[in-house]
Amino acid sequence: MREVAIVGVGMTRFGELWESPLRNMFTEAALTAIDDAGVDHIDSMYVGAMSSGLFVHQEHIASLLADYLGVAGIPSTRVESACASGGLAVRQAVIEVGAGVSDIVLAGGVEKMTDGVDAIDALATAADQEYEAFHGITFPGLYAFIANAHMHRYGTTREQLADVAVKNHDHGSLNPKAQFPFKITREAVMNSTMVAWPLRLLDCSPVTDGAAAVIVTSMDVAEKLGRPIVKVLASGHATDGLALHSRTDPTTIPAVGRAAEIAFKQAGLTPEKIELAEVHDCFTIAELVVTEELGFVERGRSGEAVSSGETRLGGRIPVNTSGGLKAKGHPVGASGVAQIIEVVEQLRGSAGDRQVEGARIGLTQNMGGSGASCVVHILEGVS
Amino acid sequence: MITPRYTREIPQRYHLEAGKCTECNFIAFPPRLICPECGSREFEQISLSPSGKIVTYTVVCVAAEEFSTETPLPIAIIETDEGARLTAQVVDCDPEEVEIGKRVRLIFRCIQKEGLAGIRQYGYKAVLEG
Amino acid sequence: MTGIVGYGAYLPRYRIKIEEIASQWGKDPTTIKNGLLVHEKTVPGMDEDTITISVQAAKYAVQRARIDPQEIGAVYIGSESHPYVVKPSGTVLIDALGIGPDVHVADYEFACKAGTEAVFVAYSHVKSGVMRYAMGIGADTSQGAPGDALEFTASAGGSAFIIGSEKVVLEIEATYSYTSDTADFWRREGRVYPEHGGRFTGEPAYFRHVLGAGREIMERAGLEAKDFDYAVFHMPNGKFPMKAGRTLGFEKEQIEPGWVVPWMGNTYSGSSPTGLVAILDVARPGERILLVSFGSGAGSDAFVFKVTEEIEAVRDLAPSFKSLLEENKIYLNYGEYAKFRGKILMNT
Incomplete structure (x- = not known):
């Protein structure tokens, strides 16, 4: 090719x-x-x-x-x-x-x-209609399944989930195109309206x-x-069962790992070589699990990583410098393209206040449903 | 109109009809034409046991319109005793009682009502055991 | 010998206390409790209806009958709260239990005696040899208008009975029905709540039919009140069945085991049938039971049952009535109750 x-x-x-x-x-x-x-x-x-x-x-x-x-x-x-x-x-x-x-x-x-x-009903069509949505589960609910399992297995905390939203709003406050270009506090997240235990309104993309x-x-x-x-170094794509319950381990999103593996192989790179990433933070827990699947952090350690600043601008691997789906907004069909745009701007050096200095290689990760489809691209700035 | 698709799902909704792969024992709920584990196309028809345990759960507080009067609505992924998994509401309990690992029994309840004029759709829900 | 080979009751977990309803309407709870002899009543969950109640009771009945449900030749559900006006409840039940398509299904309605009516016809099929097993069910999510006297008692629950001729648990020794055109209580097409004739529901309706049926069946069977160990009468409240029983010569001790209304309320078509199931928690082989139902409109079905040795083998194969009544109760306030019963005006 x-x-x-x-x-x-x-x-x-x-x-x-x-x-x-x-x-x-x-x-x-x-x-x-x-x-x-x-x-x-x-x-x-x-x-x-x-x-x-x-x-x-x-x-x-x-x-x-x-x-x-x-x-x-x-x-x-x-x-x-x-x-x-x-x-x-x-x-x-x-x-x-x-x-x-x-x-x-x-x-x-x-x-x-x-x-x-x-919108709840329309978005729920991305889940299995007869065996998930029929029973009243919503998208926040499906990701809450993942969150509760992750918290139960790894001790991930409610505060760590909130820190994903806080970080992405910090980034989003630097993005004039963002739906919510302002900062929020951990307390605001943890006191926002409950949507599906343990996820609250400010854990959710809008x-x-x-x-x-x-x-x-x-x-x-x-x-x-x-x-x-x-340059497009790699394009990885993978799928999985539509119903979350059909997958073996609800603390993982295997399609992300598979798409990433394909992409890293195509690009001849390892996760350590990635300098920034736009990932699919439709819910705070999604960003945590995805950073694990992409190999940026060890399994079970993503909560700790976000709270210690490893994934924020200036950190080891900045994630969602655009504000992510959380703060930039999530017009579902457009989100995957907007991720590419953020990484292109970063690699061109034209990301303004949120520029990752000297970034040369970036990754995008976009997924559908509760992770039944995932597309990963790796891009490289050439000039 | 949802009547045709509802009627089609009755064997699964009413008595948990599933397919068991005759090659590798994978349980397909709902039944499938080809085994995702071994590729076999031969299945034996079984009914899942109406008991199992909670793999993970949530309590939906903001629901789609059909369920908006039923919140807070506990929903869980349940693993039946055969190892098959499904998503179901957990009812007749305080949402605080729902926990990962707890045992449940599947019972027969009304799931959706399609307003005052439409058909009532029945199926499985879970109740905590003990 | 033909009779009941399997039985099961089901009650929802939710309850509301009479005090809670009384305070909503500014009424004195003590007067009401003393007048009705009812303390609390069952309330169906938002996802429960006559069909789901019938399914659970029927599953318990099948467990006790120890039969393949496919052998059941007829299923009749008696109720005055069938979820559909047109489309049977019984079709859902047979598919849920894996009965059919080789089965006769019908829904019955005769106010509060629709359940015994279903058992009556099921019995006739088996007795005549037309089929091996038949099932009759009485279940209701009873309606009572907000603020009406019925609201204090109208409750939810039901019982299912499988009739057969092998391994009979309760032999049916006699049956009798007493019927007349008496408009004491009714609900017209399209109306949500029933209307009733106030005190006209007493002497000319309930007592005339219950006493008429009770006297006649005992006379025909050559039995007197003292020949029975238990008697159960339709229970619109606590007082009526006690008074009817005493009038027929029964002692309080014979009536009490099946007198389930004080803590369950009036489950309409499921009332006297569930009283019978309560008696089977304690009944011993050789004991005799009188059951007299009452349905407004009006009529009473009466049965004389004799308990067999089989009772000991089947009693513990499904939950006892006592456990259904007393365990895991969830109390509702009036607001929750109004939501559960669809009494809040919604724009959907």
């Missing part, structure tokens, strides 16, 4: 975007990415969206969005893997360019979640509108554009 680069990025602000319909959000992000890359056309496009059908009652959005982007006629494909839809859209673009089928591909993600639909897009090209094209080049 030939080498592939990311040469342009664009995203909307994340938040409750009452004025913006889905089509405009996506188009705004895509046009920004196209302008950023300086390309005069795209050969094809991928759209990651979890559930436009449920959220805005609109399917067939790949064609809709190609039309509104002014490129009707080119191949446009929607990709769905619940909250990993965005990461997977990027992966499909990487594969298409890598395979030589196209030279310039747009990979975007979008979700419009605030148009009045019961309901968000937003879109994000990147331009994926061959190295030949990238070099001609004269823009900063970020």
Whole structure:
């Protein structure tokens, strides 16, 4: 497979975007990415969206969005893997360019979640409808299953969970695109409304509108554009049983470990070589388990690592410098693409106040459901 | 309308019908066509034992609309005595009593009501033993 | 010999005390408790209804009967709170128990005697040799309008009985029904709570039918009150069954073992059937039991049972009535009770 680069990025602000319909959000992000890359056309496009059908009652959005982007006629494909839809859209673009089928591909993600639909119910479709959601379990509930098991097994504390949210809000306060660009305290997290024992409101990522897009090209094209080049070193993808109860150990999310293993092997790297990571902190416990699965910390030690500052800006391995899903916001289909954008900005050295000095290699990890799908990318700044 | 899909799931919801792989004894609940462990396509039909233990749990406080009057709602992953796992509500108890490792018995209850006009959907829930 | 080969009762864990209901409506609890002779009543969980109560009672009955449920040829559930007006309760039950499709199913309704009606017909099928086993169930999540006298007693529970001719636990020696058109209590289509005729529910309704049925069955069977060890009558409150029993010549000691209303309330179709199950906690081989139900509208079914040696073999195969009544109770306040019973106006 030939080498592939990311040469342009664009995203909307994340938040409750009452004025913006889905089509405009996506188009705004895509046009920004196209302008950023300086390309005069795209050969094809991928759209990651979890559930436009449920959220805005609109399917067939790949064609809709190609039309509104002014490129009707080119191949446009929607990709769905619940909250990993965005990461997977990027992966499909990487594969298409890598395979030589196209030279310039747009990979975007979008979700419009605030148009009045019961988001709990819509998101629960990412769980097993007949054997999980039917019984009343919600997404916070599924991650609470993981949290209680992790706390029971490893002694992970309620305070450590809160520290994930505190850290990500600290990072998010430096990100003008974030839905919640402000700091919060450990006490605020621990006194917030209980959602599903032991997870409280401030352990949960919010309901968000937003879109994000990147331009994926061959190295030949990238070099001609004269823009900063970020090379895609690896793209790992793995799946697992949809129902959390079907997996052997609820303190783990094996699809993350598998996707990471594939990616590290492709890149010829080990976890120690990663200088920053954007991971899927849909809930505080998710970030903890994911940092274990990615090999950044030992199993069972992730709580300790966050509380001691190992994973914050300036720490050993900064995680979610963008504010993560928690503070930046989580428009589900767009989140995986926005993770790529944060790492690209960091590797370009253009992350402003939240810049990880001299960062050269970064990782993104995006997952769907309670971990039944996971996409891991490893990127390298070339310039 | 949920009637067709509800009707299809009755064997599992009402009496825990599962498939047991004749090659490796893997228990598929609900039944599957191919064993995820060994690839065999031969299953023996069994009914899971209605007793087991709590693997992990939560108490849902913010629920989807259908369950919004039932919070706080304890829900657990339960491992039956055969080693099969399923997700079920834990009812008739103080949520504080639910703990990892506790033994439960599966009973027959109404799970969803589809409003005042729709069908009532029944199935398994758990109660703490002892 | 034909009779009951397996039986089981089920009561929800939730309770509400009469004081709690009385204080809600500004009434004096002592007067009410003395008037009704009821202390507390069972309340169904939000996920319980006549069907789930029937299923649990039926499972216990199958456990005691020690039979393959597939051999049950008919299942009848008697209730005045079937969850559906159109669509049977019994179909859910047969699939839950793994009975059928080779089975006859019907739901019965005759106010509070729908349960004994179900047992009556089940018995006839087996007695006539049409089928080997048949099941009759009386269960209710009884309705009583907020603030109405019925609210103090209307409770939830039920009992299931499997009729057969082998390994009989309770031989049915005689049956009799006494019926007339008497509108003492009713609920029209589409109405949530029943209406009743106040004091008209007493002498012209309950007592006329219960006493009529009791006297006639004893006369036909050539038995007197002293020939019985126990008697159970429909229990709309604590007083009526005691008064009816005394009028028929029974002593308090014969009535008390099945007089379950003070701590259970009135489980409507499940009332006298559950009283019978309570008696079976203590009954010994050779003892005789009179059961007289009452259903508004109105009618009474009466049975004479004789306990066999089998009782000792089956009694402990499922929970005793005493354990269901006394263990693991969860008390509700009126607000929780109103939520549980759907008495709070919701926009859904």
